[in-house]
Amino acid sequence: MTDSERPAEGAPVSRGSGASALPAWAAWPVKALLALAGLTAAAVASVLILVAIALAVAYPNLPEISGLTDYRPKLPMRIFSADEVLLGEFGEERRSFAPIAEIPKVMQQAVLAIEDARFYEHSGVDYKGVLRAGLAHLSESRSQGASTITMQVARNFYLSTEKTFTRKIYEVLLALKIESLLSKEQILEVYMNQIFLGQRAYGFAAASEIYFGKPLKDLSIAEAAMLAGLPKAPSAYNPIVNPKRATERQQYIIDRMLENGFITAEQHDAAKAETLRYRTQSEVAVHAEHVAEVARQLIFSQYGADAYTRGLNVYLTLGSTEQMVAYRALRKGIMDFERRQVYRGPEAYVDLPANPKDLDARVAEALQDHPDNDELKAAVALEASPKKVVAALQSGETVTMTGDGLKPATSGLAEKGNPKTAIRRGAVIRVIRGPKGDWSITQQPEVEGAFVALDPRSGAIRAMVGGFDFSKSSFNHVTQAWRQPGSSFKPFIYSASLEKGFTPATVINDAPLFFDADVTGSQPWEPKNYDGQFDGPMSMRRGLAKSKNMISIRILQAITPQFAQDWVTRFGFEAEKHPAFLTMALGAGAVTPLQMATAYGVFANGGYRVSPMLISRITDSKGRVLNEPKPALLDESARTLEARNAFVMTSLLQEVTRSGTAASAQARLKRPDIYGKTGTTNDSNDAWFAGWQKEVVAVVWMGYDTPRKLGDRETGGGLSLPVWIDYMSVALKGVPVSEPAAPPGVVNVGGEWYYNEYANGSGVNSLGLEEPAATTEPPVEEERKGILDLFKR
Numbered sequence: 001m002t003d004s005e006r007p008a009e010g011a012p013v014s015r016g017s018g019a020s021a022l023p024a025w026a027a028w029p030v031k032a033l034l035a036l037a038g039l040t041a042a043a044v045a046s047v048l049i050l051v052a053i054a055l056a057v058a059y060p061n062l063p064e065i066s067g068l069t070d071y072r073p074k075l076p077m078r079i080f081s082a083d084e085v086l087l088g089e090f091g092e093e094r095r096s097f098a099p100i101a102e103i104p105k106v107m108q109q110a111v112l113a114i115e116d117a118r119f120y121e122h123s124g125v126d127y128k129g130v131l132r133a134g135l136a137h138l139s140e141s142r143s144q145g146a147s148t149i150t151m152q153v154a155r156n157f158y159l160s161t162e163k164t165f166t167r168k169i170y171e172v173l174l175a176l177k178i179e180s181l182l183s184k185e186q187i188l189e190v191y192m193n194q195i196f197l198g199q200r201a202y203g204f205a206a207a208s209e210i211y212f213g214k215p216l217k218d219l220s221i222a223e224a225a226m227l228a229g230l231p232k233a234p235s236a237y238n239p240i241v242n243p244k245r246a247t248e249r250q251q252y253i254i255d256r257m258l259e260n261g262f263i264t265a266e267q268h269d270a271a272k273a274e275t276l277r278y279r280t281q282s283e284v285a286v287h288a289e290h291v292a293e294v295a296r297q298l299i300f301s302q303y304g305a306d307a308y309t310r311g312l313n314v315y316l317t318l319g320s321t322e323q324m325v326a327y328r329a330l331r332k333g334i335m336d337f338e339r340r341q342v343y344r345g346p347e348a349y350v351d352l353p354a355n356p357k358d359l360d361a362r363v364a365e366a367l368q369d370h371p372d373n374d375e376l377k378a379a380v381a382l383e384a385s386p387k388k389v390v391a392a393l394q395s396g397e398t399v400t401m402t403g404d405g406l407k408p409a410t411s412g413l414a415e416k417g418n419p420k421t422a423i424r425r426g427a428v429i430r431v432i433r434g435p436k437g438d439w440s441i442t443q444q445p446e447v448e449g450a451f452v453a454l455d456p457r458s459g460a461i462r463a464m465v466g467g468f469d470f471s472k473s474s475f476n477h478v479t480q481a482w483r484q485p486g487s488s489f490k491p492f493i494y495s496a497s498l499e500k501g502f503t504p505a506t507v508i509n510d511a512p513l514f515f516d517a518d519v520t521g522s523q524p525w526e527p528k529n530y531d532g533q534f535d536g537p538m539s540m541r542r543g544l545a546k547s548k549n550m551i552s553i554r555i556l557q558a559i560t561p562q563f564a565q566d567w568v569t570r571f572g573f574e575a576e577k578h579p580a581f582l583t584m585a586l587g588a589g590a591v592t593p594l595q596m597a598t599a600y601g602v603f604a605n606g607g608y609r610v611s612p613m614l615i616s617r618i619t620d621s622k623g624r625v626l627n628e629p630k631p632a633l634l635d636e637s638a639r640t641l642e643a644r645n646a647f648v649m650t651s652l653l654q655e656v657t658r659s660g661t662a663a664s665a666q667a668r669l670k671r672p673d674i675y676g677k678t679g680t681t682n683d684s685n686d687a688w689f690a691g692w693q694k695e696v697v698a699v700v701w702m703g704y705d706t707p708r709k710l711g712d713r714e715t716g717g718g719l720s721l722p723v724w725i726d727y728m729s730v731a732l733k734g735v736p737v738s739e740p741a742a743p744p745g746v747v748n749v750g751g752e753w754y755y756n757e758y759a760n761g762s763g764v765n766s767l768g769l770e771e772p773a774a775t776t777e778p779p780v781e782e783e784r785k786g787i788l789d790l791f792k793r
Contacts, residue, residue: 074202075311075621077299079292082616085285085320088292091308096205097621098216100189106221107204109262110228111192114253116149117260119188124150124179125172149191150175152231156194197227198234211239213279221267222274225253240278286320287327287374290466290476295614311621316614317460322453325730326463330451331374333702333723334468335432338445340711343409345421347444348428350380360396367394370428373469376442381427386413389423389441391431399431405440412441448705450477450593451723453698453731456601458631459610462696463727475705482577482590483703487547488679488688488716489587492599493556494544495641495649496567498755500559501763504541504652505752509768510534510550515582527553527586530680530715537769541752544652545660547678549586554768556585570640571599572609587679596690597699603649603675604692606740607641608634643743648753650675650740653691661717662689668725669732673739676724678716683709689720694738696731700724 076091100108112119118126126148147155154174178187193203201207207227208216219227229237229249239246251272258268295314299307350366353359363380370378372394379391379399389401389409406413412423423429423441432442451465466476475481494502511534514526529549543551556564561580569575578589591599594612602609610632617628632638653675657665661678676691685707690699700720703710710719742748747759754763 074309076309077296077307077312077314079288079295079314079316081286081288081316081318081320081323083319083321084315087286087288087316087320087323088296090296094200094206094210095193095202095311096209097193097311098203098205100185100192102216103189103192103204104217104219104224106262107216107219107224107227108188108192109257109260110221110224110253111149111204111231113256113260113262114228115152115231117256119149120184122148124148124175147171148175150178150187153187153191153194154178195231196234197230198238199240209279211278212276220274221254221257221263221271222250222276225257225271226250226276228253239276286323287470288318288320288323288464289470290474290478291316291318291323291461291464291614293466293470293474294464294476294479298615299618312626313619313621313623314615315617315619317455317616318462318464318614322463322727322731323465326451326453326727327465329723329726330449330465330700331468332726333700333719334445334447334449335442336722337447337702337710337714337719338443339408341443341446343412343421343441344443344446345412345418346381346423346427346429347378349424350426350428352380352382352426359392363392364394364396366428371471373430373444373472375432376430376444377432379429379431381423381425381429384413384423384425384427386415389413389429391429393431399439401431401439401441405434405438407440408443409441444472446704447702447710448473448477448481449700449702449720449723450481451698451700451727452478452593452597453696453727454597454601454612455695456604456610456692456697457634457695459598459601459613460616460631461612461614462731463698464614473705477701478593480592481701482592483686483701483707484589484681485587485591485596486679486681486686486688486716487549487552487587488596488677488690489589489591490544490547490552490585491603491649491653491677492568492571492573493552493559493564493585494540494652495603495645496564497540497555497559498645498648499567500563501758502540502555502559503752503754503758503763504539504648505754506540506764507537507766507769508540508543508551508554509537509766510543510548511536511768513550513553525583537766541652541655544677545655545658547656547661552585553582556582558764558767570609571602573599587681593699593701596688597697600676600690600692600699601697602641603646603653604694604697605634605646606743607643607646608632608638609640610634610638642745644745644755647740647743647746648755651753653677657691661715662691662721664717664721665691665725665728669728671732671737673737674728678721680715680717684711684714685709687714687716687719689716689724691724693728693732693735694740695735696728698724698727698731 074091075095075097076089078086079088079090081087151171154171158174193205195204196202197204197207199207199210201210204227205216207230208214208219211227212219212223226239226246229246232249236242237246237249254268254271257263258265263271295316299312299314303310303312347370348366350362353362366380367378372378377393379393381389381391382398383390386406387402389406390398391401392398409423409429411417412421430442430444431439433439445468448467449465450467451463453462454460455462464478466478467473510529512526514524516524527549530547534550535546535548538548538551540551540555561582561584564584565575565578565580568578572595573589573591577591578584581588598610598612613629613631615629618626620626654672656662656677657674658672662676665674665676666672673693674691675693676689679688679690680686686701686703687710688699688701690697692698700723702719742753745756746753747756749759757763
């Protein structure tokens with residue numbers, strides 16, 4: 001390894017004063033040098049003088065080596081799923097500490113074979129090699145190698161990177177001092193954990209994961225030999241960057257392992273013939289980048305900068321399987337929406353060479369600026385016509401799109417189309433492979449989304465996807481996006497009304513309303529239903545199932561916006577983000593998806609407010625538990641809602657998934673214990689679905705970062721609900737159907753649930769029936785564009 005390539009961990013040697021006595025351990029190198037064969041008397045004399053001067057001058061200035069005797073490497077913070085799958089790693093250095101007993105012999109032997117075959121025989125210095133290097137430096141003004149593993153440890157920890165004879169002397173003396181204080185096993189352990197091996201990897205344990213995606217214990221002889229070749233020059237022998245050069249060195253190391261008796265001839269031949277598979281840097285076992293970043297922020301707030309160096313292992317509450325199901329479900333939902341959008345054109349255009357031999361290199365170069373986005377592959381069009389497009393991928397593979405595979409880019413292939421969006425030879429496009437292996441043209445989505453699921457009984461996060469692609473945007477829409485919830489907020493207004501005498505059987509008029517500024521706190525407002533129609537009197541149960549805006553507004557008007565504003569804080573909403581106006585009935589406030597999941601969890605768990613929980617435990621680098629938060633307890637101290645209120649709301653929201661705007665939920669999942677509400681905001685800017693089963697509550701949101709219309713026919717039921725169903729179909733697999741039992745304080749009369757005190761008709765029986773009869777025809781006059789005047793379900 002060249003000195004310039006191995007970053008120095010410590011400071012240069014101190015020049016301060018120290019003890020002047022020469023210890024016994026430092027005297028015997030002179031005797032060793034006298035015993036060297038083949039040297040002239042003059043040469044021996046010269047060496048003796050040099051060594052004597054070096055020992056007398058340098059020894060007092062040697063640094064303390066407590067950093068080795070109490071070795072504590074900088075270890076990164078690692079984030080794991082509940083089933084111990086690595087989700088993220090944070091720290092300047094990728095490092096895993098492996099005690100020498102856990103480093104397999106094959107890895108140790110590969111290193112010794114190439115770096116220091118006589119490691120267990122010498123006492124820190126190979127004197128013949130040092131003398132040869134020293135004489136070469138004096139006579140030829142250049143340096144040579146001959147560094148033992150102990151000398152490399154001395155250099156890495158304590159010496160600068162300058163190449164001078166003086167530094168070599170310090171290196172020798174430090175090596176001798178280290179050997180006198182540490183065992184061979186301790187020295188080798190430090191070396192194999194400290195050495196820089198490229199790709200930000202420090203130590204062979206980290207390198208094994210980074211280059212091969214496996215722990216040290218699973219390495220083959222061939223893989224160990226490849227890693228053993230890295231210390232000499234990590235960039236020059238990087239098998240990913242320079243496979244030919246790296247393989248040549250690996251083959252040489254395998255030969256050396258045989259020569260030193262570390263492997264048999266049969267093992268040697270098998271290792272040299274083995275084809276290695278490397279883990280590319282884009283390989284990610286589980287996509288949890290946004291949630292890993294949330295965990296990083298939480299840990300940093302607790303431990304500060306030490307979080308990145310002390311080897312903390314952070315275990316999250318979410319499982320890797322459900323996380324990937326959520327990730328795939330959200331991306332599928334976004335891409336399904338994207339297929340309905342107008343083609344926006346290629347990402348770039350590049351000039352392609354006429355010579356086919358130069359084509360592959362040019363494609364690879366062009367696509368470096370357009371990396372693959374998981375299943376969305378970047379490609380360069382080689383041929384393009386309205387009937388066929390042939391494109392080359394970064395991998396060198398050529399794919400062909402015809403028929404339905406061209407439909408998403410029809411405008412880009414039209415003969416008389418816009419030249420700025422045309423697909424032609426040299427166009428950089430996106431392609432995606434279908435389930436049957438067929439390819440189609442697509443494009444990077446502009447719309448964003450969010451998904452979060454948690455256990456309503458403990459608050460434990462089960463899955464979190466903060467956006468379509470973390471590399472495109474690290475903004476976490478689950479925790480950071482404040483958006484209008486639309487009709488998904490209506491259940492909290494209905495919950496408040498139950499405390500004011502309303503019942504699921506209360507008949508409310510779905511008739512037109514008009515408000516002036518004095519009432520709404522805004523400009524004149526004439527709200528509409530999603531379909532522009534009014535259906536007249538209906539039960540409150542039916543009004544919620546059909547997401548009738550007029551029903552919600554009349555309820556809020558009756559219970560007063562101020563009462564409702566106070567009530568929703570029980571669910572964790574912030575009062576100031578939900579102004580006490582009638583527009584609150586249609587979700588005019590601001591929420592985050594995580595806030596919505598927590599709020600719906602109150603209904604799901606029977607009335608308890610439970611804070612979200614992401615971290616299940618934190619351990620140090622040796623596995624000792626540093627912190628293990630306790631899950632929330634559903635005791636009365638956490639109650640925020642009467643059990644009967646949660647029960648009646650569960651019944652109402654079951655109707656939504658059975659016969660209302662989310663009826664496909666129960667139909668597709670084929671179970672009745674599903675509850676939830678769709679939501680679509682003004683001009684279809686936001687699409688929501690929030691729902692639960694007793695063991696899991698999940699929320700899906702879709703919209704543009706800069707709010708704009710999703711489309712005339714785009715709703716929460718059409719965009720977000722399918723994502724929710726895809727996740728739940730896996731999350732609820734094998735989970736028995738479980739519907740809540742009626743708590744004290746409610747009674748069923750005629751198939752409907754009432755609070756005991758309102759079962760005899762003493763509650764609110766009807767609302768708005770004295771107003772003019774509703775019409776089934778949309779109003780003729782032009783709609784006034786007041787706040788949320790086009791709220792949908």
